[in-house]
Amino acid sequence: MKRFLAAALATSICVTAFAGCGNNNNGSSAASASKNESSAVSTSSTASAATGETDFSTQDPYTVKLLIPGDAKTEDCKEVSEAASKILQEKYNTTLDITRVGFGSYPDQVNLMLSSGEKLDVLYNNRDIFVSAVNNGQIVPMEEYLSEYGPDLLTEIPEERWACTSLNGKKYAVPANKEIAVSWGFACVKEMADATGVDYSNIKTEDDLLPLLEAAKEKFPDVWPVVASYGGMSIMNTADDLGADIGSLEDCTNPDDTTVVNFFATDTYKDIVERRYAWTQKGLIIPDASSTSEDSSAQIAAGKGFGMFTNTKPGIEGELEKKTTKEMLVFTLTPVYTSTTRLDILWYIAHNSEKPERAVQVLNEIYTNPELENICINGIEGKHFEIKDESKGIVGYPEGVDGTNTGYPSYPWAWPNEMISYTWEGDPEDIWQQTSDWNDSAVISPAMGFSWDNSSVLNQVTACKNVKSKYENALGTGSIDPATALPAFLQELEDAGVNDIIQEKQKQLDAWLASNS
């Protein structure tokens, strides 16, 4: 028996000993090759010197490593990095190394890079990690570098937006300049909606959708009127979750109400989940909605679904059309509103950056220099994009290239300032103007600029998250009966300490309101 044990042990050793070696990250030296390319013949730096700014072109050479999601090829990233470095080299004696990682593995990759101490300077991430990343020291404040190295960031980004990315009085992240307001709605296939013959011109609330959905069900019995996305469905609401976690202003379009409540305990939420359960009973929502592992657009593209709940923004029809390959009709069901959470794409400085000031400098340049921003977003002209209309600034894919085979996919919204870049073919020509108007038209939450710090109630937050994962999707998609599930949900939240979170949030909010009035 001992011999058998030894054999088993030996086998397992052989197998596992090699498992640890597979993880290396190439591409980190990508940009260093271009270091020697351009010398210090610079016209722009003299121009800036004339306006009284410091000449940065004689700084020590430095490479800024930037991380952003997207399934790009390593060679293409290298090429784009070189093109971007040309601009930065002249002005700042800095090279840029752009590394892209697929969306699916991005959060893990970010964590790995931040904890391994590997070189990283600037990174994209969404808002979710903001408070925790600040509290556990994964990112560093950029406050002290801004006046010298990021003066344009300071002036271009309004103070209200900086407030949303500050904690304890320090600025920690650059919010991406894009649509920062949201309204929720319902999108469906236009051709099918027309075929039902239902007059849909007057749909203003979720309840109004019923006749259309029922008609669609009758006309197309093989198609589910409403499909879910990865087990979830957007909740049509105007709540402000005050940065993160449970505890919201129920209706942030009402400037006088600053009471923090548990949104799941409100009548608004109850109405929604009851309605959706009733719809599921009528066969209007796809069964097992809470365990779908597909994107709703993909289900609509496959002819399995008629419509879905979605966020809306200028150009949303075009965006959905790209994904569903069908002409889409979008009903807006809530007012346009904005809150701290809506500034959802942030640019951070990693704690392992050797020269955070240079990282800020690069962010500053990307934010303000259209030429550089364009290279970063769209890649190399003629290879990844082509100018279709110079005067209007419209670009598209070159011949033979499309979203499925490009080596450098373009996600304008992920970069710091899409609004100074080209417009993509198929989007409205004045999309950036529309976006800007959209932002201006939004109702602003009374708590806009407030960022909540959950460090004192982390245990409760974790416990509540687990309760939420049990009920939130199942209730939100109408998969379980709210008559029994909703009270159970609320009770378990209470046991998990939801009231502690709400109390703490209210306390912080009141203090913030007092100091900001």
Added chain:
Amino acid sequence: MIKQKKSLGRKLKAYLPLYLMMVPGAVYLIINNYIPMAGISIAFEQFNYSKGMWGSPFIGLKNFEFLFKTKDAWIITRNTILYNVAFIVLGTVFAIAVAVLLNEIHSSRAKKLYQTTILVPFLISIVVVSYLVYAFLSSDSGFINKTLLPALGKEPISWYTSAQYWPFILILVNIWKGLGYNCIIYYATLVGIDRGYYEAAVIDGANRWQQILHITLPALKPTIITLTLMAIGKIFYSDFGLFYQVPMNSGPLLDVTNTIDTYVYRGLMSLNNISMASAAGVYQSLIGFLLVLVANFVVKKLSAENALF
């Protein structure tokens, strides 16, 4: 004195090849299993990336609180242990049964065919398995709801929101998946049993059943005990894929599908709190360690020569 030294030297010399063979394994264990143990300290700290492992503030047991905050701690501990007990008991019974049956087959071609067939599920990725299960259980297009239940004249069942069926489904899937691998180990032991015993038994007039009962099973006992002890060492760990992917991460099933691993994953994935995740890991290791000690103690009482240490 001198004589003793000499014998020690001779002993060393005699065993030197064995020690050399041990070196790679020992080095691997030290690097991969012992050095990282320093990381346990993270569980008692409020970890800060900028300050590092040695500079972060010490906060005692505060990181462990979230596990025991709600009745979840009880549910996930219960699920983890009960599922593993079921897997160990039923898994062993089925694996031995199949190994014995395989051993009774005489055509070597048929034997190879069966062996390969039952090993295939073990090689399938759990993500693929989850879709195989989905193909059976889906309300929209599943085999059971669309074909089987209507044929029996029964109402369709919404499997992914009905928790009561899942303990059986998960155990079934686990046994189906692990059977081939476990059975190979038992089968290898069976092949090694001296044919002489069987011949003697036949002469004494024993039938097939008596041969299995009095020769095969006793011969398997050491293997059963070793494998069971090793499984008990992992009783506090769960196959993440089985409990997360196969139920399609469906919320209403959580009461019966949540184990320590999935709980920690759900709670901490977005929180990004490495200290609390380590705390859960420490809790898991500690209880697992205690269980191995207890199991070994019990084995020692029952049959001393088969105990691990």
